[in-house]
Amino acid sequence: MLAVVAIVLVRPAAMLVSLLRTPLSGPERAAVAWFGPKGFASVVYGLLALQSGIPDNEVVFDLVAVTIALSIVLHSSTDVPVARVLRVEPMDNLPTGKPAVGDVATRL
Numbered sequence: 001m002l003a004v005v006a007i008v009l010v011r012p013a014a015m016l017v018s019l020l021r022t023p024l025s026g027p028e029r030a031a032v033a034w035f036g037p038k039g040f041a042s043v044v045y046g047l048l049a050l051q052s053g054i055p056d057n058e059v060v061f062d063l064v065a066v067t068i069a070l071s072i073v074l075h076s077s078t079d080v081p082v083a084r085v086l087r088v089e090p091m092d093n094l095p096t097g098k099p100a101v102g103d104v105a106t107r108l
Contacts, residue, residue, distance in 0.1 A: 007071050007074060013033075016030075019032060027085060031086060035079070038071060042068055043068065046060070047061070049061055
């Protein structure tokens with residue numbers, strides 16, 4: 001439950017406060033508050049807690065790990081719907097992973 005509260009309420013609220021004086025629109029602020037920032041620091045903090053010798057360090061590490069996993073699932077499952085709401089169009093000329101016509105790989 002603590003992981004859900006951190007992901008759904010605490011981080012977005014902190015981000016919304018930090019975005020108060022920005023020129024972003026309301027929906028843009030909400031998207032930024034929902035998606036970011038995230039990063040490798042959470043993993044490092046979890047490992048530091050595990051190595052620290054504090055009481056219940058494994059519980060703290062497990063909480064960090066569950067929060068990271070839940071964040072990955074929630075954010076990766078909401079990126080396309082949020083992009084649609086914000087009317088973000090896919091960029092042109094993105095690599096497809098397929099060789100281009102006339103590419104060296106297609107001639108071999």
